[in-house]
Amino acid sequence: xxxxxxxxxxxxxxxxxxxxxxxxxxxxxxxxxxxxxxxxxxxxxxxxxxxxxxxxxxxxxxxxxxxxxxxxxxxxxxxxxxxxxxxxxxxxxxxxxxxxxxxxxxxxxxxxxxxxxxxxxxxxxxxxxxxxxxxxxxxxxxxxxxxxxxxxxxxxxxxxxxxxxxxxxxxxxxxxxxxxxxxxxxxxxxxxxxxxxxxxxxxxxxxxxxxxxxxxxxxxxxxxxxxxxxxxxxxxxxxxxxxxxxxxxxxxxxxxxxxxxxxxxxxxxxxxxxxxxxxxxxxxxxx
Numbered sequence: 001x002x003x004x005x006x007x008x009x010x011x012x013x014x015x016x017x018x019x020x021x022x023x024x025x026x027x028x029x030x031x032x033x034x035x036x037x038x039x040x041x042x043x044x045x046x047x048x049x050x051x052x053x054x055x056x057x058x059x060x061x062x063x064x065x066x067x068x069x070x071x072x073x074x075x076x077x078x079x080x081x082x083x084x085x086x087x088x089x090x091x092x093x094x095x096x097x098x099x100x101x102x103x104x105x106x107x108x109x110x111x112x113x114x115x116x117x118x119x120x121x122x123x124x125x126x127x128x129x130x131x132x133x134x135x136x137x138x139x140x141x142x143x144x145x146x147x148x149x150x151x152x153x154x155x156x157x158x159x160x161x162x163x164x165x166x167x168x169x170x171x172x173x174x175x176x177x178x179x180x181x182x183x184x185x186x187x188x189x190x191x192x193x194x195x196x197x198x199x200x201x202x203x204x205x206x207x208x209x210x211x212x213x214x215x216x217x218x219x220x221x222x223x224x225x226x227x228x229x230x231x232x233x234x235x236x237x238x239x240x241x242x243x244x245x246x247x248x249x250x251x252x253x254x255x256x257x258x259x260x261x262x263x264x265x266x267x268x269x270x271x272x273x274x275x276x277x278x279x280x281x282x283x284x285x286x287x
Contacts, residue, residue, distance in 0.1 A: 002185035003158035003258070003286040005039035006129035008105050013129030016122050016156070019047045019091045020115060021084065024135035027166035029095060031256070031282035032133040033102045034169055035160060038192035039131075042105035045095045046122050047088040049081070049112040085110075091135070116148050123155030131284075133160035140273045147268050150261045150287060158189075159261075159285045163276035171255030171281065172200040178207070178263040180219040186258055186286065187223070193256050193284075194229070201230045202252055206237050206245065206264050237264050242271065246278035258284045
């Protein structure tokens with residue numbers, strides 16, 4: 001599938017920025033803005049009041065614990081709902097300021113639902129050319145949620161995420177290539193993102209053995225020809241060497257990484273910790 005967002009006014013998609021109870025990442029918000037700029041699209045800020053979180057207040061054993069761990073207290077449903085409203089207002093003001101500065105159309109709303117279902121409904125309402133951006137950094141335990149977003153939401157062509165070490169959106173656009181048949185579409189996305197910054201694109205070819213890597217390099221060079229704005233890097237990655245690949249991405253210091261879900265870069269089953277520990281820029285995933 002080609003990662004694409006409908007242009008503003010087409011009424012067939014937009015950047016859906018999902019916010020929640022955890023603090024949003026400034027890099028994730030910037031990534032949403034830049035994706036909207038690259039595709040001349042708009043953003044819908046979707047703050048999800050997690051229904052499950054509210055339901056937890058009905059159990060007497062659920063308590064709020066301070067960050068220091070020195071005190072705890074029970075929380076009523078009304079207090080929880082009030083706290084969520086405050087968080088939604090703070091997030092809305094932050095996104096509105098950034099969108100206004102970037103001249104990106106924005107609309108905001110608050111829904112009370114489970115996060116996955118809220119995203120799915122939003123994408124189904126206006127689609128199919130949506131890209132979802134998660135405003136909160138991924139945690140190692142978010143693998144199941146990430147898989148559900150990528151595999152269960154039909155109205156989205158891509159997903160933008162950041163890790164806890166995210167610190168920049170500036171730099172070259174890195175395309176993590178695992179299947180050269182998908183390279184033309186991913187390259188088109190990279191061209192849009194690179195045009196906002198350095199204009200430089202890095203094709204990082206990933207394969208599990210040298211022969212395959214050599215074949216991929218030949219196909220990639222045929223596709224890009226003599227383009228001076230594109231350079232090719234090779235990485236032979238054995239299964240289980242996620243830390244090596246993560247370090248390669250960190251060393252390249254890109255402004256965004258564009259890759260496919262369910263392969264070497266982000267397996268549908270496995271540990272996200274090496275990638276999240278090294279990822280310093282947004283990750284734009286396609287199916």
